[in-house]
Amino acid sequence: MLFLKKYKKYEHPYITTSIIILIIIAFLSLFAPLLTDYNPVRNDARNRLQPPSYQHFLGTDQFGRDVFTRILYGIRTSMEVGLAVVLLTVIFGGIVGVMAGYYSQIDKIVMRILDALMAFPGIIIAISLAAIWGAGKLNIILALSFAYFPKMARIVRSAVISIKDLDYVDSARSVGAKDSRIIFKYILKNSASPIMVQATFNFALAILDEAALSFLGVGIMPPAPSLGAMVTDARTYMVVAPWMILAPGIMIILAVLSLNLLGDGLRDLLDPHLKNTLKK
Amino acid sequence: MRRKIKITAVVLMTLVFSLLLSGNVLAQEEDHYGGTLNAALQMSVAHLDSDNSTDSLITAMMNHVYEGLFEFDENLNLTPHLAESYQIGEDGLVYDVKLRENVTMHNGQTMNADDVIASFKRWLELNNGGQLVSPYFDRVEKIDQYNIRFKFKEPYAPFLNILASPVSNQKFVVRAEEVVNEFGSDVIDRHVGTGPYKYEEWVPDQKLVLTRFEDYSPSPREGSFFAGERIPYLDKIVFNFIPDAQVRVSGVQTGQFHFAEEVPRDQYSLFEANPNIDNVIIYPDRMSMLIFNNANPPFDNKYARQAIAYALDFEELGYAMIGNPKFWRLEPALHEEGNPWHVPDAGKGIYGVYDPEKAKELLDRAGYDGSPIVILSGQDNAMERQGAIAIQDQLEKIGVEVELQLFDRPTVVERRAKKEGWHIHLSPFIKIVPDPQIHQGWTGTNKWISNWDSEESREMDQIFAEMLKEVDQEKRYKIVERMEEKLWDAVPYFNILDYSRLHIKRAELKNFKGSWQPFFWNTYLE
Numbered sequence: 064m065l066f067l068k069k070y071k072k073y074e075h076p077y078i079t080t081s082i083i084i085l086i087i088i089a090f091l092s093l094f095a096p097l098l099t100d101y102n103p104v105r106n107d108a109r110n111r112l113q114p115p116s117y118q119h120f121l122g123t124d125q126f127g128r129d130v131f132t133r134i135l136y137g138i139r140t141s142m143e144v145g146l147a148v149v150l151l152t153v154i155f156g157g158i159v160g161v162m163a164g165y166y167s168q169i170d171k172i173v174m175r176i177l178d179a180l181m182a183f184p185g186i187i188i189a190i191s192l193a194a195i196w197g198a199g200k201l202n203i204i205l206a207l208s209f210a211y212f213p214k215m216a217r218i219v220r221s222a223v224i225s226i227k228d229l230d231y232v233d234s235a236r237s238v239g240a241k242d243s244r245i246i247f248k249y250i251l252k253n254s255a256s257p258i259m260v261q262a263t264f265n266f267a268l269a270i271l272d273e274a275a276l277s278f279l280g281v282g283i284m285p286p287a288p289s290l291g292a293m294v295t296d297a298r299t300y301m302v303v304a305p306w307m308i309l310a311p312g313i314m315i316i317l318a319v320l321s322l323n324l325l326g327d328g329l330r331d332l333l334d335p336h337l338k339n340t341l342k343k
Numbered sequence: 344m345r346r347k348i349k350i351t352a353v354v355l356m357t358l359v360f361s362l363l364l365s366g367n368v369l370a371q372e373e374d375h376y377g378g379t380l381n382a383a384l385q386m387s388v389a390h391l392d393s394d395n396s397t398d399s400l401i402t403a404m405m406n407h408v409y410e411g412l413f414e415f416d417e418n419l420n421l422t423p424h425l426a427e428s429y430q431i432g433e434d435g436l437v438y439d440v441k442l443r444e445n446v447t448m449h450n451g452q453t454m455n456a457d458d459v460i461a462s463f464k465r466w467l468e469l470n471n472g473g474q475l476v477s478p479y480f481d482r483v484e485k486i487d488q489y490n491i492r493f494k495f496k497e498p499y500a501p502f503l504n505i506l507a508s509p510v511s512n513q514k515f516v517v518r519a520e521e522v523v524n525e526f527g528s529d530v531i532d533r534h535v536g537t538g539p540y541k542y543e544e545w546v547p548d549q550k551l552v553l554t555r556f557e558d559y560s561p562s563p564r565e566g567s568f569f570a571g572e573r574i575p576y577l578d579k580i581v582f583n584f585i586p587d588a589q590v591r592v593s594g595v596q597t598g599q600f601h602f603a604e605e606v607p608r609d610q611y612s613l614f615e616a617n618p619n620i621d622n623v624i625i626y627p628d629r630m631s632m633l634i635f636n637n638a639n640p641p642f643d644n645k646y647a648r649q650a651i652a653y654a655l656d657f658e659e660l661g662y663a664m665i666g667n668p669k670f671w672r673l674e675p676a677l678h679e680e681g682n683p684w685h686v687p688d689a690g691k692g693i694y695g696v697y698d699p700e701k702a703k704e705l706l707d708r709a710g711y712d713g714s715p716i717v718i719l720s721g722q723d724n725a726m727e728r729q730g731a732i733a734i735q736d737q738l739e740k741i742g743v744e745v746e747l748q749l750f751d752r753p754t755v756v757e758r759r760a761k762k763e764g765w766h767i768h769l770s771p772f773i774k775i776v777p778d779p780q781i782h783q784g785w786t787g788t789n790k791w792i793s794n795w796d797s798e799e800s801r802e803m804d805q806i807f808a809e810m811l812k813e814v815d816q817e818k819r820y821k822i823v824e825r826m827e828e829k830l831w832d833a834v835p836y837f838n839i840l841d842y843s844r845l846h847i848k849r850a851e852l853k854n855f856k857g858s859w860q861p862f863f864w865n866t867y868l869e
Binding site: 104105106108109111112125126127280284285286299300302303304 | 609610612613658659660661662663666722725728729732733735736737740749751
């Protein structure tokens with residue numbers, strides 16, 4: 064928690080704003096059942112396409128479902144997907160990156176494979192995997208993690224390479240520390256900041272790509288709420304029921320923007336070179 | 344004397360006036376002529392040979408170029424068109440058709456029996472409708488230049504209705520003999536018909552251009568939909584293929600198109616507010632079918648199938664699937680109100696009766712074990728997608744666990760062809776069917792549609808066999824009543840509701856009639 068010591072609320076407005084937004088979003092998604100009386104999937108088609116009102120804070124959709132309720136549960140889905148993808152990419156990207164960075168024999172083979180994977184845009188890999196495996200939350204999480212982990216592995220690897228020849232690692236080795244101790248105690252601990260920054264970006268990207276996959280119809284299966292799927296459905300009604308597309312759209316923007324700001328802020332905060340230039 | 348002059352003057356005045364008036368009327372009639380019509384259709388076609396395709400859009404456009412021996416009017420009455428009259432003899436084994444004389448074709452020649460016979464033979468061999476007829480058909484004979492005899496081996500009651508069928512590509516149209524001989528079974532790309540417009544240019548995926556045929560010989564009957572007089576007021580008709588609905592809409596809004604096919608129903612009020620745009624809601628010509636997989640439990644038992652009909656709130660489904668109640672209506676029968684085959688009291692006591700308790704009872708009776716029900720449906724069509732979601736919701740309310748499987752069209756077709764893996768499937772069917780046996784969906788009960796193979800399905804086969812032989816309309820109607828009754832008892836599939844599509848047109852396009860396929864004869868631009 065090194066970075067918390069460096070963090071000062073007023074010197075880093077990006078981080079502060081984004082953390083506030085993220086706390087609100089997390090609150091909304093965690094306490095969704097308490098914040099609304101409606102069920103996100105139950106229909107009431109006789110009250111379809113109702114404009115925002117006292118009963119329906121953000122109106123209703125084409126099935127008469129409360130849009131606000133669906134957004135609460137939709138952001139929940141986004142958060143679940145985002146967190147799971149970040150965990151998986153950090154674990155797998157971390158393992159592959161450390162192995163490749165620390166053992167140069169493995170490096171040559173593994174990195175060429177990862178280069179090949181990175182030649183495809185992540186979203187294309189995710190779409191094809193989701194199309195092959197079928198739609199569903201778990202499949203999306205796996206597909207997105209598979210698409211993102213090469214980049215994570217590459218970042219970890221370069222951090223490991225730059226750290227593994229530093230004096231304190233050499234001295235640890237000279238006193239006879241085992242590889243595992245060196246990796247966990249000296250290398251990983253000191254390469255935490257690029258991993259953390261990349262993880263934040265991955266979180267944002269995962270939310271965006273989950274929305275994109277659901278928008279394309281290979282994501283979360285209806286009727287389960289998802290922000291991307293809500294945008295797809297709303298397209299047809301854009302002219303007659305603009306609240307249907309605005310609400311989930313704004314929610315996606317807020318979530319992704321705050322995470323990106325947080326990532327940028329963290330990078331500024333944790334990068335010693337950038338920090339010096341900023342101070343001048 | 345003076346009085347006489349007065350009278351003469353009055354008579355003269357009246358004469359002059361009436362002449363002026365009639366001149367005026369004539370002039371107005373003349374005024375209707377001219378102009379180029381731009382229509383935006385939603386899909387492109389692969390070619391323009393209706394016999395070689397199952398695409399109903401080909402027939403829709405080429406109806407302007409080709410005409411049938413028989414056509415349907417507004418009330419789905421079969422009307423002789425290129426035929427003048429017909430007679431059915433020998434208990435439905437012989438059809439004598441007399442052709443209209445002096446009908447000029449686009450190549451300048453007069454249509455005669457040779458053209459009709461050549462086209463008919465090709466239709467019988469290639470067209471999907473012809474292939475339905477051919478097992479029962481014996482031969483076609485030329486009696487003289489304008490008289491033809493169709494002979495059957497076995498009675499086949501739907502024959503004339505199939506000849507004029509608006510469903511898919513089944514309609515029989517008359518082409519010039521020389522063209523039929525030139526192309527044989529290949530795709531025809533030189534079009535010589537008898538219609539009010541002739542083929543001018545086709546740019547694949549972009550447009551089809553038709554121009555007025557000056558020597559057109561209209562039918563002497565009064566114009567009504569596809570039957571009777573077809574007056575080509577417009578100089579030119581351009582069919583543009585515009586797959587994106589919003590582009591079609593904005594094209595009409597800006598005046599680029601005079602007509603757009605199938606636009607989003609939810610924008611209805613928007614169009615209504617625009618004085619330049621008219622909404623054309625066509626007669627509900629689609630029905631949403633709920634189809635059971637009758638091969639597997641629980642729906643191999645009729646009580647389980649009946650239970651679903653009781654478990655669903657059809658009205659709520661209407662709002663969820665289609666939306667605005669202007670565009671749908673509840674209809675238990677396979678044929679709509681106004682159709683000669685409509686059975687008014689079909690499904691009485693079960694259709695539209697929302698009774699969840701009875702549904703649970705029937706499910707128990709059928710021995711339903713609570714395993715999840717798989718709904719297989721398309722995800723691109725709003726009716727299929729939203730219908731499946733709404734049905735899932737309603738079944739879950741009575742405690743049935745439902746798994747939703749939404750796929751693109753090809754995947755759905757592939758999966759529903761299998762016996763396992765699905766229980767309920769939603770599909771839109773064409774409603775305007777002029778014969779109880781024209782639609783392939785229910786001409787055979789054991790087809791893909793239901794995997795229905797039991798005592799009940801064999802009884803239904805029996806009913807269908809009787810219907811096929813009965814040429815007397817009234818007796819045949821009685822059989823149709825029995826069919827509807829049987830269908831609502833066994834419920835291998837059922838109609839949830841009928842729904843309309845929405846077209847829009849510019850206000851300056853006059854006398855446009857919204858029919859199951861758009862047509863532009865008798866319409867004019869102001």
